[in-house]
Amino acid sequence: MDAKVAKSGAAVPAVILAEFGSAHDVLHAAEKVQAAGYRHWDTHTPFPVHGMDRVMGLRDSRLGWIVLAFALTGLTGAFVMMHWMNGVDYVTVVGDKPPGAPQTLPSMVPILFELTILLSAFGAVLGMFGLNKLPRHHHPVFASDRFRSATDDKFFISIEAEDPKFDVVRTRELLEGFHAAHVEVIEEEPA
Amino acid sequence: MSTSIKPAAARDYRITAKSSWNGAWKYPAGVGALGLGIAAYGYKMDPDRFAFSYLFAFFVAISLPLGCLFFVLVQYITKSSWSVTVRRVAELLMRPMPIFAVLVIPLVLTIGHLFPWLGAKHAAPPENDTSSESPIAEARGLESREPAALRDLPVASTKRMEHAEERAEENIINHKRSYLNRQFFLVRLIAYLLIWTWLAQKYFRWSTDQDKTKALENTAAGQRFAPAGILLFGFSLTYFAFDWLLSIDGTWYSTIFGVQIFAQCALFQIASLILLTLALRRSGLLGNAVTVEHYHDLGKFLFGWIVFWSYISFAQFFLTWYSNIPDEVAWFHKRWHDNGGTWKNFSIALVLMHFFVPFWFLMSRNIKRKLPLLAIGAGCMVFMHVIEVYWIIMPNLGPFEPSIVDLGCLLGVFGVYLAAVLRGMEDYSLVPIGDPRLGRALDFENA
Numbered sequence: 001m002d003a004k005v006a007k008s009g010a011a012v013p014a015v016i017l018a019e020f021g022s023a024h025d026v027l028h029a030a031e032k033v034q035a036a037g038y039r040h041w042d043t044h045t046p047f048p049v050h051g052m053d054r055v056m057g058l059r060d061s062r063l064g065w066i067v068l069a070f071a072l073t074g075l076t077g078a079f080v081m082m083h084w085m086n087g088v089d090y091v092t093v094v095g096d097k098p099p100g101a102p103q104t105l106p107s108m109v110p111i112l113f114e115l116t117i118l119l120s121a122f123g124a125v126l127g128m129f130g131l132n133k134l135p136r137h138h139h140p141v142f143a144s145d146r147f148r149s150a151t152d153d154k155f156f157i158s159i160e161a162e163d164p165k166f167d168v169v170r171t172r173e174l175l176e177g178f179h180a181a182h183v184e185v186i187e188e189e190p191a
Numbered sequence: 192m193s194t195s196i197k198p199a200a201a202r203d204y205r206i207t208a209k210s211s212w213n214g215a216w217k218y219p220a221g222v223g224a225l226g227l228g229i230a231a232y233g234y235k236m237d238p239d240r241f242a243f244s245y246l247f248a249f250f251v252a253i254s255l256p257l258g259c260l261f262f263v264l265v266q267y268i269t270k271s272s273w274s275v276t277v278r279r280v281a282e283l284l285m286r287p288m289p290i291f292a293v294l295v296i297p298l299v300l301t302i303g304h305l306f307p308w309l310g311a312k313h314a315a316p317p318e319n320d321t322s323s324e325s326p327i328a329e330a331r332g333l334e335s336r337e338p339a340a341l342r343d344l345p346v347a348s349t350k351r352m353e354h355a356e357e358r359a360e361e362n363i364i365n366h367k368r369s370y371l372n373r374q375f376f377l378v379r380l381i382a383y384l385l386i387w388t389w390l391a392q393k394y395f396r397w398s399t400d401q402d403k404t405k406a407l408e409n410t411a412a413g414q415r416f417a418p419a420g421i422l423l424f425g426f427s428l429t430y431f432a433f434d435w436l437l438s439i440d441g442t443w444y445s446t447i448f449g450v451q452i453f454a455q456c457a458l459f460q461i462a463s464l465i466l467l468t469l470a471l472r473r474s475g476l477l478g479n480a481v482t483v484e485h486y487h488d489l490g491k492f493l494f495g496w497i498v499f500w501s502y503i504s505f506a507q508f509f510l511t512w513y514s515n516i517p518d519e520v521a522w523f524h525k526r527w528h529d530n531g532g533t534w535k536n537f538s539i540a541l542v543l544m545h546f547f548v549p550f551w552f553l554m555s556r557n558i559k560r561k562l563p564l565l566a567i568g569a570g571c572m573v574f575m576h577v578i579e580v581y582w583i584i585m586p587n588l589g590p591f592e593p594s595i596v597d598l599g600c601l602l603g604v605f606g607v608y609l610a611a612v613l614r615g616m617e618d619y620s621l622v623p624i625g626d627p628r629l630g631r632a633l634d635f636e637n638a
Contacts, residue, residue, distance in 0.1 A: 050636045051636075060556065064556070095513065095515060106509055110509075
């Protein structure tokens with residue numbers, strides 16, 4: 001149980017990291033951490049653990065709504081663009097269909113569809129980045145050597161110092177109480 | 192997790208003697224017999240009408256086992272584990288494939304009434320069209336689709352044009368005679384039915400044998416054969432669609448038509464599977480084997496097929512509409528302006544209720560996971576499938592005039608098929624209890 005201390009003596013605790021040996025243990029611990037009232041915390045597992053969303057109290061992702069907003073923007077944007085170009089600004093008669101009339105709608109569908117899809121894809125990727133607060137160059141958990149195995153065979157819970165309930169001693173005791181294989185306090189110089 | 196291997200076959204998921212599903216096959220069998228009686232009466236009254244009504248009923252019924260055959264093949268080809276608990280119900284739905292070899296006999300006997308290339312003359316416009324248009328407008332269709340230069344031609348010219356059109360139609364049909372002739376047509380029909388029956392029996396046997404033997408070889412064999420099976424299925428369904436649904440119209444071309452029919456089969460199958468498993472689950476026959484997680488995935492499938500169907504259907508319409516070649520647009524005109532405009536509402540209903548409303552309705556994850564709402568979506572798609580098959584077949588006969596013969600044929604053919612399905616359910620487990628992936632399917636969650 002060694003606290004990793006950064007170079008300078010002014011370092012303060014940034015994150016407490018607890019390591020677990022199985023998905024069952026981390027799920028159990030996560031349920032207790034959530035029940036203890038922590039808000040700024042996360043779990044790190046090598047694969048999706050069933051039921052984790054529920055015990056962590058995560059709500060449905062808002063990504064779908066972001067994508068929908070982008071999609072509708074693409075749809076209306078495409079329609080306005082084509083209608084203005086072919087029906088208003090430079091009236092073009094194609095295939096004997098009166099410009100600007102509902103009869104021309106089928107000819108617009110490919111563009112309507114493509115621009116909807118294009119903006120949906122942008123919305124999905126950019127929205128995912130935004131909701132995950134990416135790109136992010138650094139996080140205190142990367143100071144831990146043990147944390148590397150989060151992508152292999154170990155399961156972690158991290159509780160951030162900015163959490164109102166965070167207390168180096170008591171939070172550490174809480175995590176140790178859940179049969180954590182290892183608990184470490186990661187310190188960092190304040191930015 | 193090492194704890195995930197549950198005693199998978201803790202129960203055998205069979206219909207018990209006390210269950211209301213035991214002997215339930217007698218109801219559809221009774222309704223089917225009544226329907227076939229009405230159909231026989233319909234044949235005596237009007238063989239033309241009967242042939243079209245029966246083709247409509249036959250295709251509605253056979254599209255379900257065809258969709259199920261595809262579903263089962265896809266589950267094997269992708270080695271998927273989530274779907275194992277619902278796969279058996281699909282297999283039971285595809286099991287009665289052989290009865291269609293019997294149910295197709297009335298169609299074979301009446302093909303002379305169906306196909307213009309066999310001399311059927313149903314496609315001629317009705318003589319007593321009482322619409323208020325002038326004879327000129329009537330002879331050449333509605334004015335809106337005519338170039339302005341033709342609008343003032345005298346009647347004699349438009350009559351000459353009509354004759355020219357008939358000759359052109361004959362030329363097109365003559366051009367197709369090496370493919371569309373009675374002998375080759377019937378040989379192909381036998382080939383389709385043999386392929387489908389063979390595939391369905393093969394996969395049904397592999398899966399149900401496994402219930403007892405737990406043999407891994409059956410799963411391996413199913414996976415090995417699935418790519419060839421899916422090719423056979425794809426080609427046979429495409430040519431079946433060209434033969435029986437496209438060639439009712441002698442002049443229309445659409446290379447994508449087979450894909451559109453395939454999309455319909457797949458959509459109908461998923462919607463039916465959702466409804467049937469919900470009903471079985473309500474009776475407690477599926478225990479905890481099929482959960483909200485499985486319905487969520489079936490709902491995604493349903494939504495995906497709605498999008499696919501819409502894409503293909505629009506592609507088919509769009510190319511025809513845009514090029515505006517008289518031989519080709521005739522097919523859509525029959526379903527819009529022509530036939531007194533009686534099919535226009537069907538066309539609009541298809542756009543709204545087969546695409547627009549269910550697309551928005553089923554988009555949300557929450558709707559897919561609320562089973563009564565998912566059932567509403569699935570029910571809508573089943574109903575619209577019947578409407579669409581009606582819309583594909585009947586406008587070739589003439590204006591929309593609902594007849595008791597349509598309903599009689601539908602209840603007759605579908606009733607006989609459903610009776611065979613329900614009878615088969617009594618003899619087999621409703622979940623493939625010998626499948627090696629059953630444990631994973633029981634534990635399945637959408638992460």
